Structure formats: C-alpha cells, structure tokens
Amino acid sequence: xxxxxxxxxxxxxxxxxxxxxxxxxxxxxxxxxxxxxxxxxxxxxxxxxxxxxxxxxxxxxxxxxxxxxxxxxxxxxxxxxxxxxxxxxxxxxxxxxxxxxxxxxxxxxxxxxxxxxxxxxxxxxxxxxxxxxxxxxxxxxxxxxxxxxxxxxxxxxxxxxxxxxxxxxxxxxxxxxxxxxxxxxxxxxxxxxxxxxxxxxxxxxxxxxxxxxxxxxxxxxxxxxxxxxxxxxxxxxxxxxxxxxxxxxxxxxxxxxxxxxxxxxxxxxxxxxxxxxxxxxxxxxxxxxxxxxxxxxxxxxxxxxxxxxxxxxxxxxxxxxxxxxxxxxxxxxxxxxxxxxxxxxxxxxxxxxxxxxxxxxxxxxxxxxxxxxxxxxxxxxxxxxxxxxxxxxxxxxxxxxxxxxxxxxxxxxxxxxxxxxxxxxxxxxxxxxxxxxxxxxxxxxxxxxxxxxxxxxxxxxxxxxxxxxxxxxxxxxxxxxxxxxxxxxxxxxxxxxxxxxxxxxxxxxxxxxxxxxxxxxxxxxxxxxxxxxxxxxxxxxxxxxxxxxxxxxxxxxxxxxxxxxxxxxxxxxxxxxxxxxxxxxxxxxxxxxxxxxxxxxxxxxxxxxxxxxx
Numbered sequence: 001x002x003x004x005x006x007x008x009x010x011x012x013x014x015x016x017x018x019x020x021x022x023x024x025x026x027x028x029x030x031x032x033x034x035x036x037x038x039x040x041x042x043x044x045x046x047x048x049x050x051x052x053x054x055x056x057x058x059x060x061x062x063x064x065x066x067x068x069x070x071x072x073x074x075x076x077x078x079x080x081x082x083x084x085x086x087x088x089x090x091x092x093x094x095x096x097x098x099x100x101x102x103x104x105x106x107x108x109x110x111x112x113x114x115x116x117x118x119x120x121x122x123x124x125x126x127x128x129x130x131x132x133x134x135x136x137x138x139x140x141x142x143x144x145x146x147x148x149x150x151x152x153x154x155x156x157x158x159x160x161x162x163x164x165x166x167x168x169x170x171x172x173x174x175x176x177x178x179x180x181x182x183x184x185x186x187x188x189x190x191x192x193x194x195x196x197x198x199x200x201x202x203x204x205x206x207x208x209x210x211x212x213x214x215x216x217x218x219x220x221x222x223x224x225x226x227x228x229x230x231x232x233x234x235x236x237x238x239x240x241x242x243x244x245x246x247x248x249x250x251x252x253x254x255x256x257x258x259x260x261x262x263x264x265x266x267x268x269x270x271x272x273x274x275x276x277x278x279x280x281x282x283x284x285x286x287x288x289x290x291x292x293x294x295x296x297x298x299x300x301x302x303x304x305x306x307x308x309x310x311x312x313x314x315x316x317x318x319x320x321x322x323x324x325x326x327x328x329x330x331x332x333x334x335x336x337x338x339x340x341x342x343x344x345x346x347x348x349x350x351x352x353x354x355x356x357x358x359x360x361x362x363x364x365x366x367x368x369x370x371x372x373x374x375x376x377x378x379x380x381x382x383x384x385x386x387x388x389x390x391x392x393x394x395x396x397x398x399x400x401x402x403x404x405x406x407x408x409x410x411x412x413x414x415x416x417x418x419x420x421x422x423x424x425x426x427x428x429x430x431x432x433x434x435x436x437x438x439x440x441x442x443x444x445x446x447x448x449x450x451x452x453x454x455x456x457x458x459x460x461x462x463x464x465x466x467x468x469x470x471x472x473x474x475x476x477x478x479x480x481x482x483x484x485x486x487x488x489x490x491x492x493x494x495x496x497x498x499x500x501x502x503x504x505x506x507x508x509x510x511x512x513x514x515x516x517x518x519x520x521x522x523x524x525x526x527x528x529x530x531x532x533x534x535x536x537x538x539x540x541x542x543x544x545x546x547x548x549x550x551x552x553x554x555x556x557x558x559x560x561x562x563x564x565x566x567x568x569x570x571x572x573x574x575x576x577x578x579x580x581x582x583x584x585x586x587x588x589x590x591x592x593x594x595x596x597x598x599x600x601x602x603x604x605x606x607x608x609x610x611x612x613x614x
Contacts (some may be wrong), residue, residue: 008033009399011100015056017075017123020115024251027400031306031392033052034101038093048091049111051079060097078124078590079113080104103488104311115592120427128558151295155198162194163187169496171478177490179599182482189214189475193520196563203563207471211478220478226456228473232436237290237469239439243417245292245460248412254302258404261306261397268315269390271303272322272380279326281384284334284362289468289567292327296417297574299323303481305418306400311390317583318384324571325376329593332553333369335361336425340524344549347535358545365550367607371600383585413451417442465570472566476525485529499548500541503614507551507601510534514555515594527556544613551601558594560587 012026012033014017035058038044044055044062055076060183063073076091079105111117167187170178178186191213192206200206211228213218228234246252258277264270279296286292300323304312331337335345336359345353356364409414424431424438446452452460479485495513510530517526529538530552538545562572562581572581580586608614 008100009403011056011058013403017116018121020113020119021110022251023404024254025110025404026304027251027254028305028441029062029102029106030400030403030563031396032103032106032308036099037104038099038103039094040214041050043094044086044091044093044099047087048219049087050102051077051084051087052079054080054102054104055091056096056100057104058100058207059101061094062091063094063594064091070094073349075120075123075245078606080118081107081120082117082124083108083111084442086547092544106305108406108560118329128387151198151213152200154495155200159191159194159200162190165188165469175487177483177484177487181389182484182487184217185214185219185478185482185484188217188219189398196561197519198435202553203569204468204471207468207475209472211474214474220481221251224477224481225474226470227477228475231470231473232474233288233433234466234470235440236436237294238466239295239436240286240288240291240421241461241466242443242446242452242457243421243439244291245300245416245456246410246446247295247414247459249452249456250408250414252403252407252411254298254409255401255407257299257302258397258401259307262394262401266394267391268318268386269420271315271390272313272319275299275303276322276326277320277326279323280330281476283327283330283337285336285425287563288572289328289331289338293324293567293571293574296323296327297571300575300579306392307390311388312578313387313580314388315390315581316578316585318380320571320575320579320581321380321384324568325380325593328557328565328567329372329376330369332550333362333365338553340527341553343524343528344531344535344553347531347549348545349539350544352544361546364546364608364613368550368600370603371603372596373540375596376593377594379589383589388509391542397463410451413446413449417446463569465480465566465573468569469566472522473522476522479521479525480528481484485532488529488533499534499538503605507598509593510551510553511598514552515558518556518559519561523556523559532555547608547613554597554601555594558590558597560590 007029010372012030018026019042028070036055038060045051047055049375057071057073060072064071064076077087078100079085079087081103133594162429167183170183170186172182188210192210195206195209196203211225213223214225216315255369260274261271266276274538275517276297279292282295286295300319303319304316308550324602332341334339337354348356420442421439424433424435430462443452447457495509498509514526514530517529521529534548534552535545537543538548557565559568562569568581572579575581605614
C-alpha cells in the first residue's frame with residue numbers, strides 16, 4: 001500500500017529543483033512534508049498573510065490573480081523559502097488540485113545553499129520581481145539593554161567593584177603565601193566570575209580577558225598564559241570537533257540516528273534512552289567530555305528536526321538533559337573517560353596505581369554508577385514529564401533512509417576516522433603515541449583529502465569554544481604559577497580532620513566546599529586543587545587515596561550555570577536555542593543530580609567496606 005509519505009518522497013526525488021540538495025537534507029525535510037487537496041475555488045494562500053508554507057503543484061491548476069496566469073506545475077508561495085514575511089499574491093485553485101506542503105523553516109535552511117536559493121529566486125522573480133517585504137536587520141541596542149536590565153547594571157557594578165575590593169583587602173592584610181602577582185590575579189578572577197555569574201558576555205570573552213589581564217599586569221609571562229592554545233587538550237578538542245563536523249556534514253550522524261529510530265519503538269522514552277545510553281557507551285572510549293559533546297550533539301539536533309515544531313519545543317529540554325547526562329554522569333566511573341582522571345591516577349602511590357587499573361577502577365565505582373543510573377531516571381521521569389508522544393512513524397524513517405541512498409565517500413571517511421580514533425584509545429599502551437596527535441593526524445587526513453573543506457573548517461568548528469578552552473587552561477596554569485593553589489591548600493587543610501573521624505560529615509563538607517569553589521573555578525582546576533590538598537592528607541593518615549580521588553572527580557563534575565562546565569557551554573553553542581537549555585527544569589535537574597551523587601556515595605559505603613577500600 002502506497003502511503004502519503006511514500007508519495008511525498010517520490011515527489012521530492014522527482015522534482016529537479018531538489019537535485020541541488022544533499023540527500024541528508026531531503027531526508028530531514030521529509031517528516032515535515034504533507035499533501036493537501038483543494039477543490040475548485042478554494043484558496044491556497046492569500047496576499048498579506050504570513051508566509052508559513054511553500055507549495056509544489058502535484059496536479060491541478062492555480063490562478064495567482066495577475067495577468068490571468070494559470071499555473072499547472074512548479075511552485076507557489078516561494079516567499080516562505082526566500083525569507084519574505086508575507087505572501088505577495090493570492091493563489092486560488094481553478095479545479096480540483098493537489099499540492100505538496102513544504103514548511104518555511106526547513107525550506108529556509110535549504111535556501112542557505114547558493115544554488116538552491118538561486119533557483120528559488122528565479123522561480124519567484126518571474127512573477128513577483130519586486131513584491132514582498134524583506135526582513136529588517138535588528139540591531140541590539142546595547143545602551144537600551146543596559147538601562148532596562150537591573151541584572152546587567154548590577155553585574156557591571158560588581159565586575160568593577162569586586163577586583164578593587166579583593167586587591168585592596170589582600171594588599172592591606174598580611175598573607176604570607178600570597179605574593180603581589182597572586183593578589184592581582186585574584187582580582188582578575190573576581191572580575192571574570194562576576195561577568196560569568198551575571199551573564200554579561202559570552203563565556204569565552206571573560207576567560208580571554210583573564211589571560212590578557214595577566215599578561216598586561218605582568219602576573220605571568222605570555223608563553224605561560226597563552227600555553228592553553230598550544231596544549232594537548234586544545235588540539236584534541238580541535239581535532240574531535242573537526243571529525244564531528246565531517247560526521248554532521250556528511251549526514252552520517254543522521255543515518256545512525258535513523259537506524260536507531262528504526263530499531264527501537266516509536267516512543268519518547270526510547271528517544272531519550274537512545275541519547276543517554278549512546279553517550280554512556282562513548283564515555284570510556286572518548287577521553288574528553290567535550291569530544292563526546294561534539295560527536296553526540298548532531299544526534300540531538302537531527303532528532304529535534306525530525307519532530308514537528310510543537311513536539312520538538314516540548315521535548316527539547318528533556319532530550320538535552322538525556323544527552324548531557326549520558327556523556328557526563330559516568331565520567332568518574334571510568335578511568336579513561338577524562339584526562340584529569342589520569343591526573344588523579346598519577347597522584348596515587350605505585351601500589352594503588354597497580355591495583356586501580358581500568359577494570360578494578362570500574363568495579364570499585366560500579367555500585368555508585370548503578371545508583372546514579374537509577375536515581376537519574378527517577379528524577380528525570382518526575383521533572384520532565386510531558387503530555388503526548390512525539391512518535392516518528394516507521395514508514396517515514398524507512399523513506400528517509402531510502403532518500404539517503406547508499407553511504408557516500410565522506411560518510412565512510414567519518415566512519416573510518418571514528419574507528420581510528422577509538423582504536424587509538426584502546427591500543428594506546430601498544431603504540432605509545434599521545435592521543436591528541438593521533439586525533440590531529442585524523443583531522444589532517446580529512447582536510448588533505450577534501451572531506452572537510454576550507455569553508456566548513458571556518459564555519460562548522462566552534463571556535464568560540466576553543467578560545468574558551470584555551471583560556472581556561474591558561475588560567476589554571478597561571479593559578480599554579482603565582483601560587484594560588486598553595487594558598488588555597490593552606491586554608492583548606494582543616495577539611496582533612498574529618499576524613500578519618502566522620503566520613504559522612506567529611507563527604508558533606510567536601511561537597512559544600514567544592515560546590516562553592518566550582519562557582520569560580522573550572523572542573524580541572526577544582527580537581528587538581530582539592531586532590532593536592534586531600535590525597536596527601538589521606539596518605540598521611542592511612543586513608544585510601546583512590547576513594548578520595550574518586551569522590552573529588554564525581555563531585556567536581558557537578559554544575560548549575562553553563563560557564564561552570566566548558567562542555568555544557570559547547571553543547572549550548574552547537575545545539576542552539578532549539579535545545580531549550582534555558583528551561584528552568586534543566587537547572588533544577590542539575591541541582592537534583594548533585595544530591596543524587598551524595599546519595600550514591602553513601603549507598604556505596606557498605607560495598608567499599610566489603611572491598612577494604614573504606
């Protein structure tokens with residue numbers, strides 16, 4: 001039986017205009033297409049109405065009200081695709097007719113391709129050369145925004161006053177472990193924290209300001225402050241973002257998503273679970289959360305694009321939460337999930353390193369991970385309960401896969417690049433080549449063979465995030481250079497007194513202290529500082545240092561505001577406003593997860609005692 005979806009797919013394939021479009025783009029368009037039947041005299045669209053749909057004539061005839069022209073083929077309502085706000089004419093069926101209904105949103109995305117837009121304009125201009133009202137460019141009036149927002153006024157006041165107060169206080173009081181450069185950098189940090197907390201600027205700008213301020217004030221030499229832009233982590237992120245761009249551009253991520261949708265049931269639970277479990281499986285394989293974000297985010301955007309507008313808006317916060325939790329919730333459970341995990345591993349004494357290799361690390365953390373998995377889904381079901389079921393019909397999915405056709409060369413390049421990257425992670429002990437340089441070699445190959453061209457390299461890679469990452473690495477280096485980590489260690493050693501005496505209270509104190517410190521410092525800096533304080537203390541009193549390191553890693557990953565986690569900032573940038581990460585439930589869920597981690601730690605205590613860890 002031929003369905004409407006089958007027919008729509010046939011019309012899309014047979015229309016010459018769509019020859020300019022890539023197969024993944026047509027597959028993304030298909031779920032939004034429908035067929036409409038009109039009787040003689042029925043109006044298709046009217047002049048002055050909002051241009052929300054474009055139409056492809058399947059059969060029948062239409063009058064446009066100008067020069068008695070009767071159209072029996074081609075397009076109507078091109079205004080929706082080329083960016084006009086209103087229809088410039090009225091189209092009426094002169095006999096029984098059928099049209100393919102094409103929504104404005106997907107069509108405007110197709111119109112971003114030069115060849116498609118030129119053909120669309122040619123179709124439109126023959127009848128309505130000068131019609132319509134163009135979109136006006138809206139400029140952000142900074143002065144008006146400043147005056148209208150108390151938050152912005154307060155934020156800039158605090159940004160100016162905080163460093164003056166911090167520098168004045170520490171220079172006027174005696175702090176033996178703080179030199180003048182450290183005090184100045186504390187002032188800079190207080191300033192950028194205010195910018196982040198009050199959301200005054202994009203996150204990478206305050207981070208870049210901190211690096212620039214440190215150089216101009218002579219706090220640190222330029223080669224140290226800018227060292228983040230020459231670090232392994234920077235090139236690792238750049239390479240994985242490049243690979244992710246190829247996976248997204250080629251349509252490989254969309255093809256993989258369609259395979260998942262075809263295998264699983266038509267339910268929103270399966271959509272959420274697919275995003276979560278895929279991210280969880282990538283956690284031990286891709287040793288950077290930012291890399292997992294780069295690979296997984298296209299899945300979310302493609303999934304939202306396959307839904308209707310209302311369903312996508314309703315389900316986006318929950319789907320975003322599933323993706324972010326899948327790639328980050330178990331970062332402390334696997335040794336290979338993050339580079340900072342290996343930093344903690346390196347701080348353990350040799351006998352503990354021998355014991356807590358990959359498998360035993362996972363085994364010791366497994367109960368905590370299992371409890372987190374259960375608590376996460378309970379919390380998610382309570383907070384993100386929505387009405388309706390945005391099911392994507394299997395027939396639509398099959399037609400989308402058919403439209404994609406066989407895998408292209410660029411898709412195979414993405415597959416081979418991903419396999420090579422994963423294989424290099426798993427065999428690093430054999431080839432002994434640092435993973436960032438393997439990833440950079442993969443990126444070089446993709447560029448050399450033209451799978452990632454110059455234009456895509458500029459536009460598809462999130463350069464603002466890379467600036468943010470490079471600046472954060474520089475900030476951590478400056479903190480250690482001026483001795484702020486030593487000063488913090490001296491002021492936080494009292495926490496270790498609870499370690500041996502009252503472990504439950506100790507966990508609460510560490511959690512509270514890390515929660516406060518994480519408002520100012522990034523994840524890696526927080527982990528390094530607390531590990532430098534607490535692991536030596538644990539060794540001194542005979543406490544298991546792995547357990548302390550694990551708790552630090554688990555709690556440091558907690559965040560509420562986007563600036564606190566570079567991978568979350570990257571996700572927001574890549575996913576765009578369609579992901580609806582500004583939903584209040586998302587922030588509440590992050591707070592709930594913090595308490596879920598505490599519960600998971602306490603539930604794991606009997607298991608750790610049975611292993612002799614506690």
